[in-house]
Amino acid sequence: MFAILISALNTMLGFLLRRVVFKFVLFGALFVLCTAIPPLITSHLPDVGSLYKLLNSVPDGVWYFLGVFEFPRGLSVVIPAYFVRFFIRRIPFFG
Template sequence: MPGLFAILASAINMLLGFLIRSIIVKFVTFFALFFIVHEFASVIASLLPSGNSVSTGIASIPTTVWYFLDLFGFSIGFPAVVSAAALRFIIRRIPVIG
């Protein structure tokens, strides 16, 4: 009978070890990463310029320059490049991935 109890206790111990090591630790780690990124995103968004300053800057561009910007697809390409650069910056700062 003591042998069966030892096997059962070993199995329960292994199951609890797996649960604590792999599931709970990963959950806490990824929740902390999510919380940090979520809070930093709100801080960064508050530091970005307002829409009024951006619209006045865009309004000062002459029509001849707008022609070439539209010709080269600047309205599609520039946001894609900026978001790709920001995403690259964020991904390289995550210790697990970058």
């Protein structure tokens, strides 16, 4: 009787250690990478002064169409999506 219970407990514990804990560690590492890497990248970007000069040289017609097409919102969604896709493709099990 106790052998059956111990066997069932051993099977459940083996499942937890092999599947759940491994996935928790893997996705925890992915979360840390996706939250830690973008601030590191932005710290290496050039200062705002050169970007300000570049954006001042864009004509008004271009600004109008960028506003119509919601370019700032789209850019803020697409760039992190590309970073996440890049990191997920580097994982041997998923990529």
